[in-house]
Amino acid sequence: MNEFDRLKQIVDERVEAERDSLFALGNQILHEPELGFKEHATSERVQQWFRRLGLPFRAGLAVTGAKATLDTGRPGPTFCLMGELDAIVVPGHPHANPDSHAAHACGHNAQIAGLVAAAVALTDDRILSELSGRIVFFAVPAEEFVELSYRRQLIDEGAIEFIGGKPELIRLGEFDDVDLAMMIHTSAPKHGEMPVELWESLNGLIAKTVSFNGKAAHVGNPWDGVNALKAATLAMDAIDAQRETFREDDGVRVHHIVTRGGDLVNVVPSEVVLEMNVRGKTAEAIQEAGSLVDRCIHSGALAFGAHAVVDTLPGYLPLRNDPGLADVVIPNVEQIFGEECVGYRGHSGSCTDTGDVSHLMPTIQPSMTGASGSGHGADWAIADPDAAYLSPGKTLAMTAIDLLRGDADQAQSVLASWEAPMSKNEYLAFQRGIRSQKTFGS
Ligand SMILES: [Zn+2]
Ligand SMILES: [Zn+2]
Known part of the structure; x- marks a missing residue:
């Protein structure tokens, strides 16, 4: 077994050793859904894990965001792993909050379990000592573009300027120290769809x-x-x-x-x-x-x-998945789900504020199996907790290893072939102009 595989073996062992507590985390959040910019309890759960793992972090970013940084102590780029905190409103969902009707019918609870799983894996000294640069674990608020009247109120109060979590975090400068970004969204593959789906772009x-x-x-x-x-x-x-x-x-x-x-x-x-x-x-x-x-x-x-x-x-903004990052991610998902597990798609009508991040740095957001039912529907459920809660964490961690190992050559090569569509200031001017x-x- 070469060195490459040895580090990924450690990822697998670390995540599997915590499988019960990671399942518990995903299920706790499932039963405690909170809507965007209100995810205080969910954020606190992430912060407890950051504390437990000895990760320095800052919280209360864009109201509820929490951002931890793992520094290898060697110079290099910063790779940001993201998980979204918020739920959606789906009355009739079996785990909906009876008052707010908030429910995790988009699988963001699984994203958080995956983000924490990646942190569990990458905080191992045997891995860290072979990487360069920094890894950011970012629990981000308010991806779902909902409750406009409530969010307008937050805007009027000066608590936020933008409706979505990541645009707001960009405005606050919380992506200024990040060079590359990745998130994995849970999916419920229908007939003909693959365990991992990779779209060229989203609306x-x-x-x-x-x-x-x-x-x-x-x-x-x-x-x-x-x-x-x-x-x-x-x-x-x-x-x-x-x-x-x-x-x-x-x-x-x-x-x-x-x-x-x-x-x-x-x-x-x-x-x-x-x-x-x-x-x-x-x-x-x-x-x-x-x-x-x-x-x-x-x-x-x-x-x-x-x-x-x-x-x-x-x-x-529309999401553009970076082909250079895709080349790094795909062998890792194939290691987990087998060869030819990836569906390559063109353009999707869905939207995400990861699109905004993708205009500032190389970014990728594949979707990964683990759920059943319809996204944003009352029948959405986590059908396979292994795939939903653990596999995203392993994929994020293995991709971080590939990008940052040695002198972070692979991250540098992704960055070298990247041309930013806009600067942060151009992005802010564009959004404010709307x-x-x-x-x-x-
Ligand atoms: Zn959604
Ligand atoms: Zn979602």
């Missing part, structure tokens, strides 16, 4: 909060009112009627929910509020679809003599 998105304002009146005399719900319905129909104009290559998705639909059934609705996402493969496609959406909102307001206010907020408010109608 980006912007968010809109739309308020239609009309005039309340008795429903017996509707001519005295202005029906904000009808105006909103017409706007939504106009958007739907234009879906055929979206180009396949642009990956455009427009989706919305009604968060306020009227007050009483016998009063003409005077205020109706929508939350919307506009997703697309490129910034240009998102901007074009965003303008189309604004026109449709205008049309609804115009037809009914209502007033509409559209607040547009920056969301996430923020706007438009008003339509009378």
Whole structure:
């Protein structure tokens, strides 16, 4: 067995020795779901592990983030391993919180178990003494782009500037000392899908909060009112009627929910509020679809003599998985799941704020089996805790070993072939430029 394999053997032994406590961690978080920027208990669990492993860390980053650093003591690049803290709202999920309906129906509990498993493995001196540079273990908040009104409140209070955790951490400078980044998202492979899926790219998105304002009146005399719900319905129909104009290559998705639909059934609705996402493969496609959406909102307001206010907020940039990092990751997942375990895919309509990180440094986010059911659905479950909780940790740790062993030559070669699409300042200027408010109608 060569040296390469010996270090990875230690990874396997270290993670397997802690399998019960790592399963317990994944299950504890499953039963204690918290929504974005509220993940205090989940973050505390990660911090307990950082303490136990003797890792220096900082917490309370972007409200709940926790970031530990493992320094080899030798100069070299910094590789950041990430796990997301937050849950999603899925009423009816068997492990949903009865009050908030928060549930881990996207598998982020498994990401945290995997992140901690990687820390368990890499804190071994036999591994550390053969690496250069630094490894960051980053538990990051608020990946799910939800609860816009709550997050606007946090923005108004000055607690955050951006809706998502990683954009906020970028703004705070918490990625300034990082050179490469990786995360693994849990998946529930369907027919034809592989244990590990690697997409070339994922969509980006912007968010809109739309308020239609009309005039309340008795429903017996509707001519005295202005029906904000009808105006909103017409706007939504106009958007739907234009879906055929979206180009396949642009990956455009427009989706919305009604968060306020009227007050009483016998009063003409005077205020109706929508939350919307506009997703697309490129910034240009998102901007074009965003303008189309604004026109449709205008049309609804115009037809009914209502007033509409559209607040547009920056969301996430499209994810570009780095091919250089993929070359390092793939042999490791093949070691765990066997040869030809990777499905190579083109473009996905999903979004993640890992996309923002991928504009600043080489980044990769494969998905890995371990769950069953539908993501964000009530039937999502961890079906194979070995694959969901342990395999991501082993993969992250083995990839860190490959990148940083010796003088970190492999990390340096990934960095040498990388061209950043934008600087951090350009990124912040771009995202801030999206923020706007438009008003339509009378
Ligand atoms: Zn999700
Ligand atoms: Zn997710």
